[in-house]
Amino acid sequence: MTEFHDLAAAYVLGGLADMERRQFEAHLAECMTCQSEAAGGLQVTDALAESLATPPPPILRERVLDEVNTTPQVGQAAQSSSPAPARKRWSALALAAAAAVAAIATAVVLLSPGSTPTDEILASPDAVEIMVAEPVISGLVAVSVEQGRLVFDPSQLPDLGPGETFELWLIGPSGPEPAGLFTQRDAIVVEGVEAGQVLGLTIEPEGGSDVPTGEILMAVQLPS
Amino acid sequence: MSTSEPALETLMLGAATGDQGAFAAVYDATASMVYGLALRIVRDNALAEEVAQEVYVQAWRTAPRFDPGRGSVRGWLATMARRKAIDVVRRSESSRRRDALVGSWMDRPFDEPAESVGRSEVGERVRQAFSALSDVQQQAVALTYFQGLTYQEVAEATGTPLGTVKTRMRSALAKLGNILVDEYD
Numbered sequence: 566m567t568e569f570h571d572l573a574a575a576y577v578l579g580g581l582a583d584m585e586r587r588q589f590e591a592h593l594a595e596c597m598t599c600q601s602e603a604a605g606g607l608q609v610t611d612a613l614a615e616s617l618a619t620p621p622p623p624i625l626r627e628r629v630l631d632e633v634n635t636t637p638q639v640g641q642a643a644q645s646s647s648p649a650p651a652r653k654r655w656s657a658l659a660l661a662a663a664a665a666v667a668a669i670a671t672a673v674v675l676l677s678p679g680s681t682p683t684d685e686i687l688a689s690p691d692a693v694e695i696m697v698a699e700p701v702i703s704g705l706v707a708v709s710v711e712q713g714r715l716v717f718d719p720s721q722l723p724d725l726g727p728g729e730t731f732e733l734w735l736i737g738p739s740g741p742e743p744a745g746l747f748t749q750r751d752a753i754v755v756e757g758v759e760a761g762q763v764l765g766l767t768i769e770p771e772g773g774s775d776v777p778t779g780e781i782l783m784a785v786q787l788p789s
Numbered sequence: 790m791s792t793s794e795p796a797l798e799t800l801m802l803g804a805a806t807g808d809q810g811a812f813a814a815v816y817d818a819t820a821s822m823v824y825g826l827a828l829r830i831v832r833d834n835a836l837a838e839e840v841a842q843e844v845y846v847q848a849w850r851t852a853p854r855f856d857p858g859r860g861s862v863r864g865w866l867a868t869m870a871r872r873k874a875i876d877v878v879r880r881s882e883s884s885r886r887r888d889a890l891v892g893s894w895m896d897r898p899f900d901e902p903a904e905s906v907g908r909s910e911v912g913e914r915v916r917q918a919f920s921a922l923s924d925v926q927q928q929a930v931a932l933t934y935f936q937g938l939t940y941q942e943v944a945e946a947t948g949t950p951l952g953t954v955k956t957r958m959r960s961a962l963a964k965l966g967n968i969l970v971d972e973y974d
Contacts, residue, residue, distance in 0.1 A: 574955065574958035580939050582941065614826045621824035621841055625820070625838050625841060626813075633846065636849055638805070638853055639850055639851050687850055690865065692847065693873070693876060786880070788880075
């Protein structure tokens with residue numbers, strides 16, 4: 566484990582790749598020497614950030630506070646103030662899941678009642694929300710490379726024919742990997758996400774395919 | 790900017806319970822830092838505003854998950870600002886070669902995006918401290934902190950052994966720390 570001792574500076578500067586950063590954080594929890602080096606380094610990066618301070622235009626404050634005013638916080642009910650939608654959504658999902666869950670790839674985790682993976686993902690400092698606005702598909706992708714997962718929350722999807730399913734793909738340097746099947750317009754979580762991949766979507770025959778056979782209906786570049 | 794960290798934490802914990810007034814106070818105390826950092830990285834006023842807005846909306850949404858035990862409010866916001874800004878740059882420059890990034894950096898070690906930056910006393914001290922670093926130390930700090938490369942990528946981009954890059958980062962931070970941190974606090 567001594568190999569970690571020389572990584573505190575790279576860690577503080579944000580220069581560790583995700584996997585190594587997680588390993589280092591585990592090491593950090595147990596190593597006083599690295600804790601002390603990291604704490605000193607963070608004072609330096611704080612000073613560096615502070616040294617660049619530039620007053621933003623006053624209008625920004627208004628825009629931020631306006632958006633805050635209509636943005637729910639994690640762990641709170643959304644604006645609708647009725648808890649019913651989440652429940653109902655789950656029940657509908659549960660029915661569909663009962664029929665389909667066995668066929669769904671292990672990479673896809675259906676949302677459980679009460680839990681909000683989108684919020685969990687957005688709690689990561691690296692999280693990014695990406696709007697999808699393709700001709701036939703719209704929705705929102707919330708992704709945290711740090712957590713290695715994303716939520717795809719479609720608001721509009723094309724109709725499926727009989728015996729068809731939507732299939733998600735994570736496309737990296739080695740080509741597309743199946744990332745899960747779904748047939749309903751519900752948010753789904755995809756695990757095993759890596760930096761720089763593209764999230765793709767096709768329509769495939771029921772049961773899914775190993776490689777995309779349908780037209781790529783959506784291609785979302787994930788953060789690197 | 791003079792708001793102390795404990796006071797900021799208290800405000801952030803207030804924001805976590807839905808107190809928009811407390812959140813506005815957090816904004817007032819930190820917006821220059823968040824905006825300035827984003828501006829330094831994206832080098833475009835409109836993009837820096839977008840990044841700052843995203844940072845604060847995300848900070849508001851996730852305020853209930855903010856844990857003072859894991860770091861300072863400023864550090865938390867700065868990390869979000871850096872990552873979002875770097876992501877913006879990468880997306881807009883995805884076709885640009887990393888070599889070009891390295892090259893442009895080496896030409897301008899502690900360049901500023903506009904005349905607007907660095908008039909503050911702290912800014913001046915940091916610039917002086919930065920200029921006390923060797924070129925390769927400056928480069929190692931800047932490529933990671935401002936451009937988001939990992940130390941492996943820095944090694945690759947500059948043709949330097951990994952161990953040397955790590956050593957440069959450590960010595961750069963130690964040197965900056967010696968010069969800055971006492972004065973800064």
